[in-house]
Amino acid sequence: MTIGTTSKRYAKALIFNAIDQGKLDVLFDEILSFSTILEESEELKDFISNPTISKDLKKSLLYDITGNSLPNISTLFNLLTVNNRIDIILSVCYAFVKLYYDHKNIVEVTVTTPVAISDEVELTIKKYISSIKKGEIKLTKKKDESLIAGFTLDFDNSRLDASIKKRLNMMKKQLKTN
Incomplete structure (x- = not known):
């Protein structure tokens, strides 16, 4: 999902507030x-993004869903509702997670394979990423x-694609151009 500038700003404000309160x-x-x-x-996403539904009703539903189980997220609901931006809440959440990882110096890596990988392969991947990224x-x-x-290995907006699927697609493309 693409994270917009507005979402990043809300997430940044939220993260600074959480750090100040010691609740990060x-x-x-x-x-x-x-x-x-x-x-x-999908129904909840559609409900939140529906412009015909009042912002107060959206806020009320979000409070009902989270209840007492997620008390600290109410700051986000209030902030987005007051500024009529509740429709970008998921994007703000993604931006917050990214900022949190940056703050905690965590490198998020996704490895996609056709079969499950062993612990040994997982360790090798972690060592490789550790050699490039601290x-x-x-x-x-x-x-x-x-x-x-x-x-395929995804991290830091980069993708290392060492799949047979990619190689076959490249060969297919070459055959079409020749």
Whole structure:
């Protein structure tokens, strides 16, 4: 998902506020939980992005969903509702997570393979990334059988694509041009 400038500004304000209050890690956990709720519910995303529904109704629903289980995220709801920006809440959550990782010096890495990878391969990937990037490595593993073989490695807005799928597509492209 593309994170806009406005979302980054709200996330930055939220992270500074959380640091001042000493609740950064707690808020991070709440943001992750809330993001998961939003990502899993298309109806909720549609409801929030619907311009015909009042901002107060949206805020009320978000409070009902989170209840007492996510008390610190209410600051975000209030801020976005007051400024009539509640529709960018998921983008703000993504921006917050990225800023949190930057603040904590965590490198987010995603490896996608057609089959599950072993612990040994996972350790090798972490060592490789550690040699290029300083910080704690947070490795996310995804499975995509369409890669056929090989892997893709995503980190720092870069992608290392060593998949058979990519090679086949490159050969296909070359054959079409010749």
